[in-house]
Amino acid sequence: MIRFENVGLRYGMGPEVLRDLNFHIPARSFQFLTGPSGAGKTTLIRLLFLSLKPTRGLVRVFGRDLSTAPKSELPALRRRIGVVFQDFRLLDHLTTYENVALPLRVLEREESGYRHDVVELLRWVGLGERINAYPPVLSGGEKQRVAIARALITQPEVLLADEPTGNVDPPLARRLLRLFIELNRLGTAVVIATHDIGLMDQVDARRLVISDGRLEISE
Numbered sequence: 117m118i119r120f121e122n123v124g125l126r127y128g129m130g131p132e133v134l135r136d137l138n139f140h141i142p143a144r145s146f147q148f149l150t151g152p153s154g155a156g157k158t159t160l161i162r163l164l165f166l167s168l169k170p171t172r173g174l175v176r177v178f179g180r181d182l183s184t185a186p187k188s189e190l191p192a193l194r195r196r197i198g199v200v201f202q203d204f205r206l207l208d209h210l211t212t213y214e215n216v217a218l219p220l221r222v223l224e225r226e227e228s229g230y231r232h233d234v235v236e237l238l239r240w241v242g243l244g245e246r247i248n249a250y251p252p253v254l255s256g257g258e259k260q261r262v263a264i265a266r267a268l269i270t271q272p273e274v275l276l277a278d279e280p281t282g283n284v285d286p287p288l289a290r291r292l293l294r295l296f297i298e299l300n301r302l303g304t305a306v307v308i309a310t311h312d313i314g315l316m317d318q319v320d321a322r323r324l325v326i327s328d329g330r331l332e333i334s335e
């Protein structure tokens with residue numbers, strides 16, 4: 117579904133942060149992306165979300181070669197990928213419900229067609245009671261789940277999550293992990309960036325390990 121061949125990335129004139137990346141994210145797969153702090157996990161998530169362009173190599177997304185795809189095609193490709201950023205990026209002046217519904221509003225969908233789905237999804241992530249709350253009054257774990265729900269509302273084929281358990285206590289981390297596993301069981305490919313070994317040990321999943329800018333895969 118997403119394939120990298122000999123991909124390298126540098127910021128500006130800096131050194132190559134990532135080099136010679138060769139891997140594939142298959143449909144319906146589940147993997148962790150790991151490595152020490154500063155190794156390049158967030159950078160790789162941004163490459164996978166098409167918000168960064170590689171400085172060399174080939175990225176193919178849903179069969180399209182990014183280097184030849186016109187810029188106008190990027191939003192449609194990106195819509196097939198859900199992402200949960202480390203800092204959530206919620207809008208403080210919108211309620212939980214409105215934050216999650218935002219991607220659908222952007223697509224100009226009718227609210228009557230999606231209201232039920234948004235409420236159902238909020239219940240699924242355990243926020244049924246927080247539908248009308250605003251982000252500033254939510255806990256870190258609640259914000260995390262709003263961000264997850266917003267990433268999922270458009271039913272993406274791939275979900276990328278950057279340190280999704282970084283701000284939550286171990287029981288909630290386990291609960292979020294169960295949510296990702298359930299999502300994967302329903303057919304979504306999942307990529308979780310984390311350096312939490314305890315979290316990774318709970319699932320028998322492929323690990324993409326970045327170290328010294330290169331990626332090793334342990335099955």
Ligand SMILES: Nc1ncnc2c1ncn2[C@@H]1O[C@H](COP(=O)(O)OP(=O)(O)OP(=O)(O)O)[C@@H](O)[C@H]1O
Nearest residue numbers: 127130133151152153154155156157158159160311
């Ligand atoms: N916008 C940027 N401009 C220049 N250098 C950057 C930029 N973003 C990241 N870097 C550098 O790229 C390298 C990888 O950073 P990245 O944030 O991808 O690592 P990470 O593995 O996600 O780290 P952490 O686990 O601490 O979040 C670091 O050396 C960082 O300083």
